[in-house]
Amino acid sequence: AFAGPDAEVVWPAYSQVMDFELEFACVIGRGGRDIAKADARSHIFGYTIFNDFSARDAQTVEMMGMLGPAKGKDFDNSNVIGPVIVTADEIPDPYALAMTCRINGETLASGSSSTMHWRFEDFIEHISRGETLHPGELLGSGTVGGGCGLEHLRFLEDGDVVELEVERIGVLRNHVRRG
Template identity: 40%
Template sequence: MYDLRAEFSDTLSMLNDWDACLSRLHELAVAPPGNGATLASLHPHPPVASRQVLCGGANYYTHLEQLHAALLRKQGDTRSDEELFAAGREFGRSRLDGEAFVFAGLPSAVSGATDDVVLWGPGEQHDWELELAVVIGRGGFHIKEKDALDHVAGYTISNDISTREVMHRPNTGMTDYLMSKVRPTFFPTGPYIVPREFIPDYRDLRITLKVNGEVMQNESTDDMIFGVEQLVAHASTLVELQPGDLLLTGSPAGNAGHHGNRWLVPGDVMEGEITGLGVQRNRCVKPE
C-alpha cells in the first residue's frame, strides 16, 4: 500500500476523472512512490465517500428459495421442506419475468472494513448480508444495459446489516428500510476498490461470511438473478448515477433466519471475504 495523497486528494475526486486517474495509477504501479505499508498495519476507512448508496434486493436464487420457503411455513403451509423449497425455486425463476429491485441506502451508514458495528435499537434481530458492491466511475441517467459496465470503475465488499423485526411496519403494509438498514455503521464497506479490469468475471466470485469463525454465507455470484449490467441500467432509470456511487448487488443465501434465527449480538465478530476483493473483520458492539 502506498500513500498517494501527493497525487490525489481522495478517491471520490479520482472517480470523478476515473479514466485519467486509472491511467496514472498504472504508471504508479510500475514506479511506486516511496515506501509501501501492509494493509494490516493500516486502519482502512470506507474506500469512497459516496454521494448515493443503492441496494439490489431479492437477487440470488438460493436466497429467494430460503426466504420464500420460510414465509410459506410461517403462513401455515404444511408441505414438506422439499416441496416448499421447490416452490421457492419457482418463485425465484419468476423474478426474471420482472425487473430488478433496487432501493436507497444512506452514505451516513457506511463504515470501514475493520470498524465496529454498533447494534443500535430499536430491535434485536440484527442480521448480516455480505454483498458484492459496484463502484460507479462514470455517471449517467437511463444507461443502456449494453453500456452499463463502461460506467463501472470497480468492485468492493459491503455488508448490509439489517434489523429484521422492525423491517415491516405493523398496520401499514409498508417496508421500512430507514428503520432497519441505515443506522450508523450498518454498511461496513471495503477494504479497498479493485478496478474492474482485475475482475474479469464478476459472476465467478465466492462470497463467504463467518460469524465467530462459523461459516454462515458461502455462495457463488453465479447464483445472482440480475447481473451488474441489469442492475446498473435499472438503477439509472430511477436516479442519475454519479461517480463514486455504491450499488450493492444483493445478498446470497445464508442469513440468520436460515441458521435458526442466530441473530448478531455484542461480542460477535464477522469476517467477510469476496474473491480478490480482500477481507472485512467487524466486531459487533452494544450502543454506549
C-alpha cells in the same frame, strides 16, 4: 455514509434482532443516464464487499407499514464497505467469485457471486432510466445466497465478529456490540 473495515457496529437500542447481509457491490466510475445494458459495464469503476447490517425486528414492522426498511437498515455504521475497491479490470468476471460468511471464525455459508438475482448491468440499466448515475455511487447486489443470518436462523449476538470474504477483494471484518 459508509463505515469501513474493523469498524465497530453498535446496534440500536430499539432492536433485539441484529443480522448481517453479504452483498457484492459495484462503484460507478463513469456517470450517465439511460444507460443500455450492453454499455453498463463500461460505467463500473470497481467492486467491493458491502455488509448491509439489519435490525430485523424493526425492518419487519416498518415493511408492514409500507414505510420500507428505513430504520431497520439505517443506523450508525449499518452500511459497511471494504476492505478495498478493486478496479473492474482486475476482476474480468464479477459473476464467478467465491464468497464466504464467518461468524467468530466459524463458516456460516459459502457461495458464489453467480447466485446474484440480478446482475449489475441490469441494475445500471434500470436505475439510470430517467435518472443520472454519478461517479462514486455504490450499487449493492442484495443478499447473495446464504449470506445472512436470517437464512440460517443465526442472528448476531453481543461481541460477535462478522467476516465477509469475496475472492479477489479480501475480507471485510466488523465487531458487533449491543447498544
